[in-house]
Amino acid sequence: MSKQFTFEEVSKHNKPGDLWVVIDAKVYDLSRFQNMHPGGIAVLSDEEVAGQDATEAFYSLHRVEVLEKPQYKRLQIGVIQGENSVIKAPVPGELSLVPYAEPTWLVNGFHSPYYNDNHRKFQVAMRKFVDEFVYPEAQIKEEDGTRVSQELVDRMAALNIHAMRLGPGKHLEGLTLMGGLVEPAKFDYFHELIINQEVARCGARGYGDGLLSGKVIGLPPVLNFGSAELKARIVPEVLQGKKFICLAVSEAQAGSDVMGIQTTAVKSEDGKEWIINGNKKWITNGTFCDYFTVGCKTEDGFTVILVERGPGVETKPIKTSYSAAAGTSYVTFTDARAPVGNTLGEEGGGIFVMLSNFNHERWVMCCSSARSQRAIVEECLKWSAQRKAFGKPLNSLAIIRSKLAAMISRVESTQHWLENITYQMCNMSYKQQAGKLAGQIAFLKAYATSTAQETATDAVQIFGGRGITRTGMGRFIEHYHRVVAFDALLGGAEDVLRDLGVRQAMRGMPKDARL
Numbered sequence: 001m002s003k004q005f006t007f008e009e010v011s012k013h014n015k016p017g018d019l020w021v022v023i024d025a026k027v028y029d030l031s032r033f034q035n036m037h038p039g040g041i042a043v044l045s046d047e048e049v050a051g052q053d054a055t056e057a058f059y060s061l062h063r064v065e066v067l068e069k070p071q072y073k074r075l076q077i078g079v080i081q082g083e084n085s086v087i088k089a090p091v092p093g094e095l096s097l098v099p100y101a102e103p104t105w106l107v108n109g110f111h112s113p114y115y116n117d118n119h120r121k122f123q124v125a126m127r128k129f130v131d132e133f134v135y136p137e138a139q140i141k142e143e144d145g146t147r148v149s150q151e152l153v154d155r156m157a158a159l160n161i162h163a164m165r166l167g168p169g170k171h172l173e174g175l176t177l178m179g180g181l182v183e184p185a186k187f188d189y190f191h192e193l194i195i196n197q198e199v200a201r202c203g204a205r206g207y208g209d210g211l212l213s214g215k216v217i218g219l220p221p222v223l224n225f226g227s228a229e230l231k232a233r234i235v236p237e238v239l240q241g242k243k244f245i246c247l248a249v250s251e252a253q254a255g256s257d258v259m260g261i262q263t264t265a266v267k268s269e270d271g272k273e274w275i276i277n278g279n280k281k282w283i284t285n286g287t288f289c290d291y292f293t294v295g296c297k298t299e300d301g302f303t304v305i306l307v308e309r310g311p312g313v314e315t316k317p318i319k320t321s322y323s324a325a326a327g328t329s330y331v332t333f334t335d336a337r338a339p340v341g342n343t344l345g346e347e348g349g350g351i352f353v354m355l356s357n358f359n360h361e362r363w364v365m366c367c368s369s370a371r372s373q374r375a376i377v378e379e380c381l382k383w384s385a386q387r388k389a390f391g392k393p394l395n396s397l398a399i400i401r402s403k404l405a406a407m408i409s410r411v412e413s414t415q416h417w418l419e420n421i422t423y424q425m426c427n428m429s430y431k432q433q434a435g436k437l438a439g440q441i442a443f444l445k446a447y448a449t450s451t452a453q454e455t456a457t458d459a460v461q462i463f464g465g466r467g468i469t470r471t472g473m474g475r476f477i478e479h480y481h482r483v484v485a486f487d488a489l490l491g492g493a494e495d496v497l498r499d500l501g502v503r504q505a506m507r508g509m510p511k512d513a514r515l
């Protein structure tokens with residue numbers, strides 16, 4: 001039972017060296033902490049703070065998690081008699097009750113045609129997993145730039161999360177998914193959407209990519225186009241998190257224009273091996289990968305080949321504006337060799353391999369982008385309610401409400417469009433998806449990432465200086481604003497995607513259509 005105090009008792013401890021404050025009905029003795037306080041001693045000695053209820057002042061300057069940290073928690077010496085604490089730190093695994101902080105299907109009283117009971121149970125389990133194991137590691141590693149721990153990779157493997165991140169399909173047969181929560185045959189794209197969206201909540205974009213997103217885009221060409229022998233050798237060890245794979249397409253000389261790549265693969269004299277020369281740039285997870293799914297120029301055109309790390313393959317880190325935890329690399333191939341049996345799809349048929357892979361990659365990015373955007377909406381709603389400016393909460397200003405309205409509309413429309421496309425994916429074959437959804441997904445990705453950038457800009461304005469400060473109240477805004485361009489470039493730049501979408505539409509125009 002906590003020690004009980006009255007406001008009167010607390011008010012006697014109102015000077016440096018004997019300094020107590022009340023925050024949310026809890027009494028803190030700051031006498032010994034005052035000299036270590038990052039905000040300085042003067043603010044604590046203020047007559048409206050020392051010995052007083054400083055709840056409002058505190059929450060306009062600190063995030064809730066400050067008082068959750070053990071070193072600060074122990075400054076609490078008791079509670080105010082007869083008063084209850086009302087401020088609640090987010091509880092791991094729980095849904096947020098802040099309006100628009102969750103997609104509508106997770107909001108009490110709302111309905112959705114897309115999600116069944118199994119999706120709901122799956123979401124609960126996935127959120128718990130992310131809050132308990134992913135979020136804490138993400139926050140540390142995004143800062144220190146080291147890669148995801150093998151311990152977490154193993155935990156994910158034990159639940160077969162690596163396999164589920166590749167979507168529904170034969171590769172799930174016989175696996176126990178999420179401890180038996182989903183039957184492999186019933187796992188669909190909404191389950192996968194849930195994984196992507198829950199992981200995106202870790203609020204660490206570089207680390208998020210470091211969490212084996214190279215596998216999400218690098219393994220499907222092996223799964224869908226590799227020989228039976230190659231699949232048997234590569235797939236299980238990658239899905240068990242024992243080996244790592246990435247997709248290596250873009251180059252110093254070619255990004256969105258995939259056909260412009262210059263890495264070459266020529267056959268050895270005995271015809272048994274490919275000899276590969278060239279470079280690949282911005283390769284996510286490349287620094288720590290064992291396998292590279294490489295786009296190459298060959299005699300017949302464009303061919304995709306699985307190259308194993310070995311002589312002639314070198315990777316070095318590229319410093320980008322997000323964390324080195326992503327393992328972004330520059331890869332060079334100097335007479336690197338791969339057996340001809342490592343060819344993925346037809347020789348010269350690489351563009352088909354790549355294009356069918358792009359849809360899924362872009363859709364995954366839409367899932368994450370929509371969820372990251374939503375987290376920023378939540379931050380802005382909270383901040384504008386608890387921060388005062390000109391003597392009033394920020395959200396009493398019409399201009400702030402107008403920015404919030406635009407943010408909410410953007411994230412809601414992105415999520416709803418995403419859910420509709422996901423529903424189409426659930427009801428189409430992989431081939432139908434490639435034909436019918438390439439345009440839709442390209443448009444959605446360009447829409448999600450351009451609205452994300454608008455939201456990032458608005459959020460910085462709402463947070464002011466804190467929106468460009470790496471610690472404290474605005475730390476997620478600063479991070480988001482710094483990394484938001486990644487989504488807009490990876491998997492195809494916005495203008496290229498919009499153009500692709502329109503070209504697809506033009507191709508589908510009925511020949512007899514007239515005004």
Ligand code: HEM
Pocket residue numbers: 021028030037038039040043044049054057058061062066067072075471472473
């Ligand atoms: C239990 C009591 C308190 C603890 C543990 C605490 C802790 C901290 C911490 C960790 C920071 C750094 C924030 C960050 O960048 O993450 C900080 C900053 C600050 N604190 Fe406190 N604080 C306490 C009470 C107060 C109170 C009562 C005030 C009075 C208004 C105050 C005023 C400030 C100010 C002005 C800053 C600088 C904020 C900024 O740079 O934006 N603190 N405090």
